[in-house]
Amino acid sequence: MPEPIIVVEHLTKRVQDSTGTLTILHDIDFTLQAQRSVAIVGASGSGKSTLLAIIAGLDTPSEGTVRLAGIDLFAIDEDARAAVRSARLGFVFQSFQLLGNLNALENVMLPLELQGRSDARAQATEMLRHVGLGERLRHYPRVLSGGEQQRVALARAFVVRPALLLADEPTGSLDFATGETVMELMFELNRETGTTLVLVTHDPAIAARCDEQLHIEAGRIAAPALASLAALRAEASAVGSGASPARISS
Ligand SMILES: Nc1ncnc2c1ncn2[C@@H]1O[C@H](COP(=O)(O)OP(=O)(O)O)[C@@H](O)[C@H]1O
Numbered sequence: 057m058p059e060p061i062i063v064v065e066h067l068t069k070r071v072q073d074s075t076g077t078l079t080i081l082h083d084i085d086f087t088l089q090a091q092r093s094v095a096i097v098g099a100s101g102s103g104k105s106t107l108l109a110i111i112a113g114l115d116t117p118s119e120g121t122v123r124l125a126g127i128d129l130f131a132i133d134e135d136a137r138a139a140v141r142s143a144r145l146g147f148v149f150q151s152f153q154l155l156g157n158l159n160a161l162e163n164v165m166l167p168l169e170l171q172g173r174s175d176a177r178a179q180a181t182e183m184l185r186h187v188g189l190g191e192r193l194r195h196y197p198r199v200l201s202g203g204e205q206q207r208v209a210l211a212r213a214f215v216v217r218p219a220l221l222l223a224d225e226p227t228g229s230l231d232f233a234t235g236e237t238v239m240e241l242m243f244e245l246n247r248e249t250g251t252t253l254v255l256v257t258h259d260p261a262i263a264a265r266c267d268e269q270l271h272i273e274a275g276r277i278a279a280p281a282l283a284s285l286a287a288l289r290a291e292a293s294a295v296g297s298g299a300s301p302a303r304i305s306s
């Protein structure tokens with residue numbers, strides 16, 4: 057088997073607050089093979105966003121390691137981590153995080169320009185057409201609907217053909233139908249570009265569509281309750297994809 061795209065080992069995150077030390081993540085281990093999709097599920101406050109931010113190299117662990125495509129993310133300096141992010145990662149957040157003073161096209165061109173690509177305009181235009189926004193190239197985020205803004209964010213994330221896409225509740229601020237459209241697009245881009253997908257979600261139907269599920273409970277990996285696993289499997293077979301629980305190494 058090739059080197060997994062993500063190897064997380066003994067990952068622990070502690071923060072200091074007014075009452076002392078709070079352990080947000082406890083000794084997390086997991087691996088993910090390239091081109092797979094995994095859903096990170098768990099109650100609010102269980103540590104999902106913190107885990108995603110550490111995998112992205114945007115936050116640092118207190119203990120443990122993260123290897124992305126063989127690169128030990130916290131053995132290199134911040135500049136080198138930024139270079140890994142720019143070359144290999146895409147992000148989609150619940151809150152879209154578009155730049156308000158740039159139009160849709162400029163938002164999608166930006167990551168390509170940061171890579172010094174001369175074909176940024178053509179590539180960004182093509183990707184916006186692909187997400188159905190060919191008629192919205194010059195629109196600014198404030199005049200786009202939530203679903204349109206999230207499609208711009210998806211185009212921006214996928215335009216660099218990242219090896220890994222990290223999405224934190226990407227449909228969390230969209231209505232159901234719009235969320236479905238955005239999610240459909242994300243799985244389609246995942247299939248087309250071979251991008252590995254790590255998706256934080258509250259939605260069991262979305263989790264069931266991923267190849268694997270990682271359940272986090274109070275900062276620890278939890279085996280899914282039998283009942284909820286059965287429910288996930290039933291939903292997965294209903295949508296015709298084979299779901300299996302995340303492979304957890306320990
Ligand atoms: N920098 C921080 N300082 C103190 N507590 C934090 C910090 N970041 C996150 N937390 C706490 O850690 C827990 C996990 O947060 P988070 O990863 O955002 O959870 P989730 O995304 O699953 O809702 C929460 O209780 C949150 O309040």
Ligand SMILES: [Mg+2]
Nearest residue numbers: 104105106224
């Ligand atoms: Mg969160």
